[in-house]
Amino acid sequence: MPGRDPGEPHRTATSLELLSDLCFVIAVSQASGGLATAVTGGHYATGCLRFLLVFFTIWWAWMNFTWFASAYDPDDVPYRLTVLVQITGSLVLAAGVGRAFRDGDLRLITLGYVVLRTALTALWIRAARSDQARRRTALRFALGVTLCQFGWVTLLFLPAAAHLPGILVLVTAEVAVPVWAQAAGMTPWHPHHIGERYELFTLIVLGESVAAATVAVRGAFDQHHDAGALYRLAAGGLLMVFAMWWLYFDRPAHLLLATTHQAHRRRFTWAYGHYLVFASAAAEGAGLAANAKLVTRGAAIPAAAAGAAVTVPVAVFLITVWAVHVRPHQHGGVEQLPFPTAAAAVLAATWSPAPALVSGLLLAALVAVVTVTGRAGPGPRDGTTTPS
Known part of the structure; x- marks a missing residue:
């Protein structure tokens, strides 16, 4: 999986990327519906907070895959199968949105998110093996994403009072991973x-x-x-x-x-x-x-x-x-x-x-x-x- 040419002419979105987007938008629809229900029920603060968290998981998973695919997309069988696993994770995440809004239950949405991100970790490890020039960057991505997933799973076993501070820490860690990883070298995104x-x-x-x-x-x-x-x-x-x-x-x-x-x-x-x-x-x-x-x-x-x-x-x-x-x-x-x-x-x-x-x-x-x-x-x- 060598890096693609960032100056490649006529580079456009693939049908697999479009399929992924359509599946992600199912989760977006669920989050939008949950917010609407919260507003009509008078739960403004709780509804907005849960919407922002749920939408972060959707957007962050989508964005990380988008930038990875822009730099590395061989369109071979292993790559396609891994992306299909990510799509499955997005659908599991979408299925958990309703529980997250109704009861604050993050178990199913965390499962979908971990499936998404674990599949992405596998892609980063594959990129590290193929692209020696950017091996350090790819390994940093793989390590950072993996540690964050351990954090999200651990959060499920903590007392309810620790959930909000833990979420804030993990969100900060998630957004810091690309900054830290690409300090070792830029990926060849287009x-x-x-x-x-x-x-x-x-x-x-x-x-x-x-x-x-x-x-x-x-x-x-x-x-x-x-x-x-x-x-x-x-x-x-x-x-x-x-x-x-x-x-x-x-x-x-x-x-x-x-x-x-x-x-x-x-x-x-x-x-x-x-x-x-x-x-x-x-x-x-x-x-x-x-x-x-x-x-x-x-x-x-x-x-x-x-x-x-x-x-x-x-x-x-x-x-x-x-x-x-x-x-x-x-x-x-x-x-x-x-x-x-x-x-x-x-x-x-x-x-x-x-x-x-x-x-x-x-x-x-x-x-x-x-x-x-x-x-x-x-x-x-x-x-x-x-x-x-």
């Missing part, structure tokens, strides 16, 4: 391939949000509840998802990655920052679904809490996309204002009579501003220029 993989997963998560909201709104319509409120919710949801797609894909990711190939800090910021991009996109679907349920059940929770379930994820999405995906392309001070301003306005919409619709209109206005200023000013959009 900028265009990584950019495409992140873009595809963004599309899948946005699509899951649309699906979750559509099912909830359809259910509300079937029960003949307030049609006006549902129309406003549906229109706002569509505007938000369309605008989120537009704003994210306005700048090509691979140009930023290619330009900062040696800038470790900025590259890690971009890669790790997508946790909030993906999580906020999934949480947006949960917020829309929760609001649709509230229309059918009446005012079970305060109006501000229902509004925040929609506006807070959108604001997080805007700020994160701007910080890690858009801002590095920008050159002038004026260009820095639209995204933070729109995020603040979206948060203010929490207290409006129709938070989803107002937020959708604000995002549509942001798209118009970004499009007009982008056409008038410099910046790469079509791959013909690169940022400074």
